[in-house]
Amino acid sequence: MLGRVSVYTPAEVVEETGFSLDTLRYYEKIGLLERVGRNAAGQRRFSEEDVGWLGMVRCLRDTGMPIAQMLRFAELVRAGDHTIPDRVKLLEEHDRQVQKQIENLAERQRYIHHKIAYYRSFC
Amino acid sequence: MLGRVSVYTPAEVVEETGFSLDTLRYYEKIGLLERVGRNAAGQRRFSEEDVGWLGMVRCLRDTGMPIAQMLRFAELVRAGDHTIPDRVKLLEEHDRQVQKQIENLAERQRYIHHKIAYYRSFC
DNA sequence: CGTTGACCTGGAGTGCACTCCAGGTGGGAT
DNA sequence: ATCCCACCTGGAGTGCACTCCAGGTCAACG
Numbered sequence: 001m002l003g004r005v006s007v008y009t010p011a012e013v014v015e016e017t018g019f020s021l022d023t024l025r026y027y028e029k030i031g032l033l034e035r036v037g038r039n040a041a042g043q044r045r046f047s048e049e050d051v052g053w054l055g056m057v058r059c060l061r062d063t064g065m066p067i068a069q070m071l072r073f074a075e076l077v078r079a080g081d082h083t084i085p086d087r088v089k090l091l092e093e094h095d096r097q098v099q100k101q102i103e104n105l106a107e108r109q110r111y112i113h114h115k116i117a118y119y120r121s122f123c
Numbered sequence: 124m125l126g127r128v129s130v131y132t133p134a135e136v137v138e139e140t141g142f143s144l145d146t147l148r149y150y151e152k153i154g155l156l157e158r159v160g161r162n163a164a165g166q167r168r169f170s171e172e173d174v175g176w177l178g179m180v181r182c183l184r185d186t187g188m189p190i191a192q193m194l195r196f197a198e199l200v201r202a203g204d205h206t207i208p209d210r211v212k213l214l215e216e217h218d219r220q221v222q223k224q225i226e227n228l229a230e231r232q233r234y235i236h237h238k239i240a241y242y243r244s245f246c
Numbered sequence: 247c248g249t250t251g252a253c254c255t256g257g258a259g260t261g262c263a264c265t266c267c268a269g270g271t272g273g274g275a276t
Numbered sequence: 277a278t279c280c281c282a283c284c285t286g287g288a289g290t291g292c293a294c295t296c297c298a299g300g301t302c303a304a305c306g
Contacts, residue, residue, distance in 0.1 A: 010283070021283085022265055041272050043283055056238070063231045067263070081245065088242045091235055098232050102225055108186045109221050112214055115179070119211045122204065133253070144253085145295055164302050166253055190293070 007037070008046040017054045024054075032057060032067065032074055053077075063098045130160070130168040140177045147177075155180060155190065155197055176200075186221045 010021050019027070024044075027033040033053065036044045053074075060070050073090055076083040133144050142150070147167075150156040156176065159167045176197075183193050196213055199206040 020265080023263085025285090026264060038284095041283080042285095043272085059231045059234045063228060063235070084242050084245050088239055091239050091242070095232065095235050095239070098228055098235065102228050102232070105186060105221055105225050105228070108182050109218065109225070111182045112186070112218050112221065116211055116214050116218070119207050119214070122207050143295080146293085148254090149294060161254095164253080165255095166302085 006048055008051055010044050010046070013046045013051060013054065016051060017058060019054065019058070027054075027057070030067070030071070032070055034074075034078065060094070063094065064101065065094055065097075069094075129171055131170075131174055133167050133169070136169045136174060136177065139174060140181060142177065142181070150177075150180070153190070153194070155193055157197075157201070183217070186217065187224065188217055188220075192217075 008016070010024065013019070013024060014021050017024075024033065028036055033050065036046055036050055039045050057070060060073070065073075069090075073087065076087050076090070131139070133147065136142070136147060137144050140147075147156065151159055156173065159169055159173060162168050180193060183196070184190075192213075196210065199210050199213065
């Protein structure tokens with residue numbers, strides 16, 4: 001018997017990744033997701049790799065990376081292993097952005113706490 | 124002599140708050156900022172109170188509160204002191220959102236760190 | 247007294263990231 | 277057999293939060 005590589009239907013990927021089907025199609029259309037394989041009927045069948053990559057995309061998206069930059073990262077990944085240092089640089093830069101976001105939020109949160117305390121002093 | 128209340132020109136408020144002049148006008152137009160006072164020539168003169176409120180707006184905006192919700196908060200503030208408990212509720216709910224954001228970012232950041240470490244193992 | 251520059255208004259335009267739609271196909275359960 | 281449902285495509289539409297523009301006013305500086 002032939003080794004059956006595990007594949008995922010669109011519905012399964014929606015379930016797994018939390019992206020809507022429209023978003024998955026959109027990501028494929030703009031090249032954030034490489035052309036996904038199809039079955040005989042032309043329906044998408046996502047590979048394990050596709051799903052893994054979508055996990056990365058979710059992480060970057062949820063940390064506020066713009067699509068344009070994710071596209072650059074996707075291109076580096078496609079270009080092969082020699083781009084690994086560039087990928088590290090990109091991720092480290094992004095990591096600094098995320099760090100800043102966290103610190104900013106924490107500071108704003110202190111302001112909110114003060115405001116709440118101030119309001120509480122009125123009742 | 125009459126007590127001269129301190130007022131701010133548009134340029135000063137832009138400087139102080141980091142909002143663009145267009146954004147300030149936009150906020151006034153949609154009612155996030157109450158009708159700002161004018162001088163004889165019809166130019167805006169922001170009060171101390173306006174600037175203080177813009178500080179709050181900046182905090183809420185930078186922590187991701189949608190404008191629609193900021194508008195609700197603004198209405199509570201305008202409605203008078205009896206809405207203070209409601210304002211506290213709103214801010215506490217928002218505080219929980221901010222907390223979630225921070226925790227989410229921290230978790231995603233761990234993923235990024237792992238990815239960087241993984242890439243580093245290749246060179 | 248002239249020019250520059252900050253400001254005004256109403257309204258149109260922008261960028262991002264989706265999201266929806268019309269019209270159509272194919273396959274599995276009843 | 278037939279019905280439904282998941283899926284397909286290309287393209288249009290949406291929502292948010294601004295941002296820009298045209299055409300105009302006013303005041304201070306040199």
